[in-house]
Amino acid sequence: MGKLMPYQTLLYEKKDRVSVITLNRPRASNAIDARMAVELRELCQKVGEDEGTAVLILSGASKAFCVRSELDAALRSAENLSPASLKEFLGQFSVAGAVARLGFPVIAALNGDALDEGLEMALACDIRIASADAHFGLTHLSRGLLSWDGGTQRLSRLIGRAKALEMLLTAEIIDSQEAYRVGLVNKVVPGEKVMRQAMETAQRIVALAPIGLKYAKEAINSGLDLSLEQGLRLEADLAILLQTTEDRAEGINAFLGKRSPRFKGR
Numbered sequence: 001m002g003k004l005m006p007y008q009t010l011l012y013e014k015k016d017r018v019s020v021i022t023l024n025r026p027r028a029s030n031a032i033d034a035r036m037a038v039e040l041r042e043l044c045q046k047v048g049e050d051e052g053t054a055v056l057i058l059s060g061a062s063k064a065f066c067v068r069s070e071l072d073a074a075l076r077s078a079e080n081l082s083p084a085s086l087k088e089f090l091g092q093f094s095v096a097g098a099v100a101r102l103g104f105p106v107i108a109a110l111n112g113d114a115l116d117e118g119l120e121m122a123l124a125c126d127i128r129i130a131s132a133d134a135h136f137g138l139t140h141l142s143r144g145l146l147s148w149d150g151g152t153q154r155l156s157r158l159i160g161r162a163k164a165l166e167m168l169l170t171a172e173i174i175d176s177q178e179a180y181r182v183g184l185v186n187k188v189v190p191g192e193k194v195m196r197q198a199m200e201t202a203q204r205i206v207a208l209a210p211i212g213l214k215y216a217k218e219a220i221n222s223g224l225d226l227s228l229e230q231g232l233r234l235e236a237d238l239a240i241l242l243q244t245t246e247d248r249a250e251g252i253n254a255f256l257g258k259r260s261p262r263f264k265g266r
Helices: 034-048 071-078 083-091 096-100 117-123 151-159 161-170 176-181 191-206 210-223 228-243 246-256
Strands: 010-015 018-023 055-060 064-067 106-110 113-115 127-131 135-137 173-175 187-189
Touching (some): 010 034, 018 034, 034 096, 055 191, 064 106, 064 117, 106 117, 113 117, 127 176, 135 176, 176 187
Parallel strands (some): 018 055, 055 106, 064 113, 106 127, 127 187
Antiparallel strands (some): 010 018
16 A cells, blocks of 8 residues: 555545544544545545554544534435435445454544544554544434434443443534543544554553454453453453464564564565
8 A cells, every 4th residue: 555545635645554534524623524434435445455454443534533414414305214315325424334344453542522422433443543632423313303423332331331322312522631531532642642552552552463453352352242251261262362473473483582572574
């Protein structure tokens, strides 16, 4: 993949094995429109197929991460659609699934507010690093809508049923400190340090075994939908598979040789 992709609503660059996608509609607070949704799904697929990428950082241009989408306005022209057609229509604006399906770690560098579909996108990431002045919320009910891009499911799994219900049912917008307290974000840093912190976190991840990272993500994400017994079996199966990789042998040799491992993702 090249250093910069020719997208109208996104910026892309790659530094070593870290890919960075920046939502680039700053005048609209990086709201998701139909073009951005298409471009983001396409770019996530391309980055996901890039064997040279170990981590993805997702951020926003200017002072917002992503504030809502332009779906509300678009729905005015979809009032007479059948349920099946309406579901397809909503899918045109969906981006969270494309982010969640990536097999390697994804870091959300939340440089500003993440509201509604913006928060749903952030929830699809694995690690969230927030600016101290950022705000978060799912306010769909205030407009007679329901979170539809994973918000009700991922938020409750992340912060628990009680707080998720409170945020959804009151359309509450919380600040970054409250988001950290309830476990919605992993770290809170000054706004100008968000990308630096995200990159530092990414570099720590890059130093680890790529296949092991993939299996660790699969074990946790898939295990949440299994019973404890089934989850333990999944963990054991993945650990056994990891023993057959060249990276596992390299890890042992590096430990015995008292040197840093040189993982190759094989």
